[in-house]
Amino acid sequence: MLLKNPFASKSYLVVDDFGDMRSMIKGLLRSLGADDIDAARDGKEAVALMEKRHYQVVLCDYNLGKGKDGQQVLEEARKRRLINVATVFVMITAENSRDMVMGAVEYEPDSYLSKPFTKDLLRTRLEKLFQRKADLQPVNAALEKNDYAQAISLIEQRLGEQPKNAGELLKLQAETYLRAGNHERALKMYESQLASRDLPWARFGLGKVQYAMRQFALAKQTFEHLLETNKTFMAAYDWLAKSQSALGCFDDAQTTLSAASALSPKAIQRQHALGELALQNEDFATAEQAFGNAVKLGTHSVFNHPSLYAGLAHSKSSQGRHDEAMQVVSEIDRKFDDETARFYAATAEAVVKQQSGDAAGAGEAMQRAEEIHSRNADTLPASLSLDLAKTASTLGLKEKANDILRAAVQNNHDDEDFMVVAAGAYRAAGLSDDPEKLIRGLRQDVVKMNNKGVSLIKERHFDEAIDLFREAAEGMPGNKVINRNMALACVMKMEDMGVDEESMTLARKFLDRTGKLTTNDTKLAEVARRFTLLLSADAETAHGIR
Amino acid sequence: MEFADILASSIHDIKNSLSMILNTMDHLLDDPNTRIGDRKQADVLLFETNRANNSLLQLLMLYKMQRQQVSPNIMEHNVDDFLEEVVATNRGLLDSLNIQFDYDCDPSLSGYFDDNLVLGVLNSAILNARRYTKDRISVSAAMQDNLLVLRVEDNGAGFPDFMIADVPQDLDGSASFSSGSTQLGLLFAAQVAHLHVNGNCHGHIALRNRHQLDGGCFEMYLP
The missing domain is CATH 1.25.40.10 (Tetratricopeptide repeat domain)
Structure with a gap:
């Protein structure tokens, strides 16, 4: 009996900036039995193709010359749901290491393949990935629907069958418990894994559970311990900084993110977080550099955001360079066109005008920001309230900042993560010595x-x-x-x-x-x-x- | 910029060229329309390019290890699946050289290691075995005293005694240039093994002769 060729029935997208490489990979795929193969020469073209149709397999080179890199293509495809959990995304890298692309735990490809690779290796790797996707398909479907109970029972069922990928399944199960808010079970799983072996993913998971349980000092220790032996576990830096911030140690948090950014400078969200911390710590030179990097990275990133420009303007103006800062504010209107952008253009303008001594202009801009904020109260994310409160506080409007924060806390009273950030904002604005107690009330x-x-x-x-x-x-x-x-x-x-x-x-x-x-x-x-x-x-x- | 940095970025560039050469040759040799006078010469070309690429790769990795830019990504892996990839990477090359190539592993065996790094080590051990084997190379894995042992064996003349006695165990160890060999492959292997830690136990490497086959045997022990 002839087995159906698993390569024949799928759609492929090959992304590489070298024509020779594209046709070589297409040739390899064809020799494996594939025939539905499209190719893109850069990230922009790849995204455009993915907008038009759904691919089951994407082979993407990390290095795509100018424009988006492979990681940015992956992030955009996942964030905008151009591909789904069933899509196999393989990142092709120039060397036998993942460090260039490291630090993207949230948006990791299914596999890394280092050049050069043989046809046999490509076949073996893809066959295994197809098999794995098929195995996990029911679990992933349950997870997409946020049906955690179903996902966990399916994983347990698979674990009972002595699978080859038991480790991967255990990891997924613990993550699912954490996502479902079942901290005790997640904690138990990570602890029992760590008792038999100190695996980085288990220690990382342990820290995240501790953070979720608001044991920030313990979480901080766990992430520090992890980084001692795994200096390139980038996500651990982000969580260490979050834990340090939750403990009110903003200087330490900034140091942590600075170290991480030096190791892996291309992560735009980390640059953003670093910029915010540095602003808060009044280290404006660092803030300017971080926001500047973020704005540059934003050009090709799905994470580009007007708040990056607002942060850059704030940093420049705090160093007395008000004209440059206003220049950056005007960039916002040119680069974006939505309510969020108009909001950030207004807060940034308010801050810059305040610092350059134009109190009336600052007040006007603040009022505009408030109007935009209140007419979009039910659609804009909670983080905007924090930024509005920070702006009010920069303008010396303590009472207003307090009102905004109170409303934000009341609006999001069941969001644990937001409470931690809100406490930080209270503290930074000097509105409360014990924001945790205030928030609890x-x-x-x-x-x-x-x-x-x-x-x-x-x-x-x-x-x-x-x-x-x-x-x-x-x-x-x-x-x-x-x-x-x-x-x-x-x-x-x-x-x-x-x-x-x-x-x-x-x-x-x-x-x-x-x-x-x-x-x-x-x-x-x-x-x-x-x-x-x-x-x-x-x-x-x-x-x-x- | 330090000289080492210039070196590293140049190696990177050269490696890209080699990648292209290798892939194009693969493609050419795979194409039935390609006519080659002496197939043996083409295979030598392919083999040596592979070797050069592998050496550069190891140099780059050692450079990063020294600057502490590499930390192993240790996960649980099914060893049988892993060896299948090792074989898939090397099969074509060894087939064309008429070398019998097989692997042996319990399908349910699992181990904890960084698959990318260990793949690099085994590839280079296989390329080395190819230089000294008569006509057979075998890869195997087993559990031994709670350690995962990965072996690459050949049926050649075996390692000389002085090499077996003086296997480097880390980067600071003795690289004896007097033997005419830089021992790059062994240094790299030793370093990768050392990066694998469980509790207080680090991995290590060893060389021996006449294990299952008559020739040399490279061993990597992972905790």
Whole structure:
């Protein structure tokens, strides 16, 4: 019996800036049985092709001359979902090491292949990758739907079959526990792995769990320990700096990121984080350099962002170079065209004008930033609130900064990561000596209010619940829990007492708003499902169908 | 810029050229339309280019190790799958030279190592074995006293005694240039082995003769 050639049925994209290399790799693939092969000569062309169609296999050289490099192609493809978890992405590198591309834990290719490689090696490697993708397909499908319980049970099932890739599966299982918020199980898995062997990924995972459990001092130790023996484990630097920041040691955090950037200067998000820290530490020369690097890297990166320009302008103006700074601000309008960009152009202008002594101009720009912020309160990410608060604080508007931060904390009261960053912002703006306590108080108020509303729903006092959530949502338009529960109250009222126009409109409004605030919220999906059910039942009644 | 840096970046560049040469030759030799008078000469060309490429690769890696720019990415790997890749990398070359090439490994054997670094070590051990073998090279893996042992053997005349007695164990160790050999491959292998640590135990390398085959045997022990 003839086995189906696994190479024949797939679509391939080959990316290399050398024509000879492209045709050589295409030739190799053809000799393996592939026939659906496209080729791109640079990153831009590769992305354009991936926008048009979905490829199952991408072979991409890391070094693509000017423009995007292979890592940036991968990041853009993954971030914009031009490829999915089933796509095999192989990074071809010039030498037998990953250090050029290291540090991209979040966006790692499925495999690195170093040049030169033989046809036999390409075949063996791709066959194994196809097999691995097929093996993990059900797990990955569950993970894409955020169905962690299903993913974990599938992994356990596979582990029971004595698979060759047991290590990889254990790692995935621990990561899934962590993502699902089951810290105890994740912790146990990492600790038991470390008891038998000190593996870098397990120590890294341990640190992340400790951080998630808010044991920042322990997390810091874990990442330091990891870096002692693995100096090029780049993601560990990022997490060490996060832990140091959470502990209020901003100088140490800056030192950590400086060291990491020296080792691996091309990571734009790290340069951004370094710039922010240096600004906060009033080390403006370092800030300027980091934001300058980030802006340069941004040209070809999917992570390009107007806040990088705002940071660069701030750093320049803090060193007295206001004209240069305004130049950078005007760049924002030329490079971007959306509300986020207009927001950052306004905050940057406010900062620069304030520092150059134009208080009136600064005030105007600040007001513009506030307007943009409030008219997009339900769509822009929470980090903008922090930047708005920082700007207010630079302008000496302490009370305003305080109000903005309070609203941001209330709007995101269930986001643990955000609380850590918000505490940092309070501290940096000199608004509180004990921001953790302050934040705890603010969060408790929200939780209390939410609990009260939920028990009103349970007691079927729907109108009271709706009044309560409605008022709460006025004050916290960006709080997804409050907005979702407002929708839930309306839906349950109608389930109980029949459909009415007003509840219908309210439910829809708050479902929409919550939908903009979150992605992949399973609880929201459940409320939406019940709402749709009500709608269709109502439609049937209206048409007299029973 | 230090001279070592200039050297490193030049090596990088030369390696790119060699890569291109190697891939083009592979392609040419694979193409039935290519007519070559003496196939043996083409194989020598391919082999020596491979060797040069491998040496440059090791030089680059040693340079990075000395500057502490390399830390091993140690993961659990199925050793059988790994050896299959080692074979896939070298099979074509050895076939064309009429050298019998096989590997032996328990399919369920797994080990902890940096696959990229160890692949480099085994490739160079195989290229070395090719220079001294009569007509057979064998790669194998096994667990021995809680260590993973990877072996490359040949059926040639074996290593001279002085080499077996004086295997380098790290970069500071004795590279004896008097023998006419820089021992680059062994230095690299020793360094890679040393980078593999479990608890207090570092990996190491050894040379011996007449293990399974009659000739030399390169061994790498990983904790």
